[in-house]
Amino acid sequence: MFDAKPFLKTMPGLPGVYRMINAQDEVIYVGKAKDLKKRVSSYFIKNLPSPRTRMMVSQIARIETTVTRSEAEALLLEHNLIRGLMPRYNVLFRDDKSYPYIVLTGDTFPRLAFHRGTQRKGHDYFGPFPNAVAVRESIQLLQKVFRLRTCEDTVFANRSRPCLQYQIARCTAPCVDYISAENYRSDVHHASLFLRGQEQQVMDELSDKMMQAAEQQQYETAALFRDRMQSLRQVQARQFVSDFGVNDAHVIACAELQGQFCVNLVMVRGGRHLGDKSFFPKNADGADMESTLEAFLEQHYLAQAIPPLIVLGVVIETEALEEVFSTQAGRRIRINCKSIGDKRVWLKMAETNAELALQQRASQHGSQQQRLQALREALELSATTERIECFDISHTMGEATVASCVVFDKGAMQNSEYRRYNITGITPGDDYAAMRDALTRRYKKIAGGEGKLPDLVFIDGGKGQLGVAVEVMREVGLPDILLVGIAKGEERKPGLEQLFFPERSDGISLKKDHPGLHLLQQIRDEAHRFAITGHRARRGKARLQSSLEEIDGVGAKRRQRLLLRFGGLDGVRNASVDELAQVEGISSALAEKIYQQLH
Template sequence: MFDPTECLAGLPHLPGVYRMLGVGGEVLYVGKARDLKKRVSSYFQKTQLSPRIQLMLTQVASIEVTVTRSEAEALLLENNLIKGLAPKYNILFRDDKSYPSVVLTGHAFPRLALHRGPQRKGDRYFGPYPSAHAVRESLQLLQKVFRLRTCEDGVFSHRSRPCLLYQIKRCSGPCVGAISKADYARDVERASEFLLGREQQLLSELERLMLAASETQAYEEAAFYRDLIQKLRTVQERQFVESGRRLDADVVAVAAEGGVVCVNLTMIRAGRHLGDKSFFPQNAAGHAPSQIIEAFLAQHYAEQAAPPLILVNEAFESDVLAELLTSQAGRRVQIVSRPAGERRVWLEMAAKNAQLAIHQRLSQQTAQQERLAALREVLELPDSVHRIECFDISHTLGEATVAACVVYDALALKPSEYRRFNIGQAAAGDDYAAMREALTRRYRRLTAGEGKLPDLLLIDGGKGQVGVAREVLADLGVNDVEVVGVAKGPQRKPGLEILVFADQRKPLQLRADHPGLHLIQQIRDEAHRFAITGHRARRGKARIQSLLDGIPGVGPKRRQMLLTRFGGVKGVRNASIDELAKVEGISRALAEKIYAELH
């Protein structure tokens, strides 16, 4: 049992971060304090500790501290340590993807697109948005109204006639000169004004142009402006949450029910509702709602600047966090827990969305529990079976073979644990050898302690593939993993799958509406999707390289220069001899040779 006396005696009355360590040196909990001595001592002096804290203290073997210059600096360090160490008793929000934005590129004819990651100089960015779906909705809207190009540079530079988007009035055709540079720049500025929330100024300008066109009897032009104004007003009515004000705010609400905790984030930019996103934190059970909100804000805004206003449905001591977010954003950030009027309605809406997300999560969990229980029963598996892995092989006539492994655990698919294997040793088209190579590579690592073995292994295939899996596991000394093959029925239709076993049991065909079969289909289909995606990417890359590799005089350096200059092999194929000859290192004779080979 850990004796804190000596540790507490040496703690300073200074701000900093403390770490509770287990017997093996693993970090159990990370916390911040305005006064390290008082905060850490409180754990061993209070009698009314929560069950979660009591359990944690029974596992503590030592405590480490780091002194900081201020409480705000301690908060920042605490958040970085939580994200890096993922302690089992800290609230942890996992969201590895960066938030998407709308970008208008800095080209002569700017491109409208979805963007993630670092921002490039010369481009203009609008957002962020809570999801890629929200960005795509905005892009579709902007295409309808302003008709800006969305095509890649390689396609744009080598078109000889307008594409389908031009025909359906979703693009003004700058690639073929259907619109002047000045007129296109005007549309870009109008789109920018719209994205910045300056609709009223834009509407006023369009109304002026419509009246001017009408007075000069340019009725087609007047009708164009009229239709544009109607579209913008429809959008304005649908998306604005606070009329007349270009407000940037995030609305954050927490809800808990049935052991599930959810935080809903609603993003409002330039007075426009951009959408919402729900988060389900780990290790949140037993924490107060205010602690969950504080943890979310600290972790969420560690990677991006906070908006000027953050509305929360649980009050907490936010001065230190607001100071930190203000410092990071370079402008004042307010955290408000008791808003009035319309903003209170936003908060209630976010809380309702959090509750709806919880109900959906609980409903899905119940369905998955029923499916897993039905599968255990029909396969005569113990109740301890909960982790399932599934393998699938994908190739095109033996070309670019890829094996995929997907993981199902804790009643859900686990994309972060998926793995792909580029098959190189097996002969082209030999599915058995490909499966053997993939299984060997996967489970040799797991038996070495690099991960968890599954309780059930599904193989997309029949008796031959199952036999290979059984041999591989036996060679590696793995004897407690059940192996089941999922063979397609005679007509290869969903619901007619036949389950093939590694032992002497007869193949089994479940009825089409069996819950256990639905779970198998869900996992098998995900493995199939994951394998095909990897195969197509590998095949495309291999074909691009081989297409240019076969041309005498085009080595790796020249190939790379061609692909970079024309934006891919399609652009190279569409380039003329004169354009090819302009690439550094490509002579006129070599350009003619490349052109001839590609055509």
């Protein structure tokens, strides 16, 4: 046990960060404090109320502290340490994908586009949105109402006639000067106002323009503005509209079910519900709602755009958070823990969403556990069989071979543990060699102590692939891992799979409605999906890089002219035969040949 008394005597009563470290020199917890001495001392009182805290304290070998100038600075340092160290007893929220945005580019004729990732100067970004579907729906709506271009710059710069978007009234064809730069800027301005939640200002401006056009007897133009106003009214009628007094707000609720937590984030912009997203923390066993919600705020918003108002369903200390968030955003950020009126309506919605997400997760987990138990019984597996890995190979006639490994553990697919292996140095199309390469690379590391040992490994293939797997496991020193080959069966129809074991010459089959077979199919199909996705990406990249070089009659000079004219390979691929033939040195016959080769 860690002797805390001499350590606590030297602790300062200053703000800072503390790190709990175990006997294996691993950081097991990182925390912040306004007063380090008071906060750390609270862990060493008798009769700690939380079993989770008692377990953590029993593992402490030493404590390290870092003094900061303020609690807000301690919060930033704590966030960085948690993100880098991923301590065992910190509640962790992981979301590897950045939120999607809508971008209006800074071009002369701005482009309306989907964006995810680093934001660049000169462009206007609107968001974040809870998911990609919300972004694409918004883009389709903006196209219908404001008719802004969405095409790539290489396509836009080389159009000689309007595209299909113009024909279906989704673009005003600025590429061929069917609209003036001034009128297009007006449409962009209205779209920008709409994205900021200022629909009424857009309606007022469109109404004024409609009246002016009517007075000048320009009835077609007036009808166009009238139609846009009607489209906007339809959008306004789609959802419940609230008045927060600000354009943007996030509403956050936390729910608990059987020791599991869910944080639901509802995004509101212009008083409209854009959508919600549920987060399930790791290492939250024994935690409470307050600490879970505080961990979410710290880990989520210190890496994301922050709205001016955050509404919470749990009362927590917000002073330091508001200070850090306001500094980061460059404007005042308010955190409201006592909601009334419309805020309470949104909060109730978020709480309901969190409860439903937990119920669905628990139901799915129970179903998966039943399937796993059925699979154990059918294959006569040990009751401790929990972690299953599955391998698959994907290629096109031996081109761009990729092997996949997916992991099922703790009653669910573990996406973060999936791995792909690019296979090189083998005879194209040799699935046995590809399987040997992937298995060797993975289990040689595991045998050396890197990674977790699986209880069961599925090999997507028949006796041949299974034989290769048996040889590899012997070579790397893991002969005791249970291996099962999955053959597709006649006509490759689901439900006709045969399972092969190393020590048996004949395969076995499970009934089509067997729960264990359903789990096996789920894992096998996920391995196939993951492999073929990686293969297509690798194949597409390889073909794109070499596509022009492989076309007879297209030498270095013609390649250079094509790339300069269309702004890159994507532009060449998107060009029509007529557009290709306009390039110097490209005849109609060669243009046709290039087009066919690229498609």
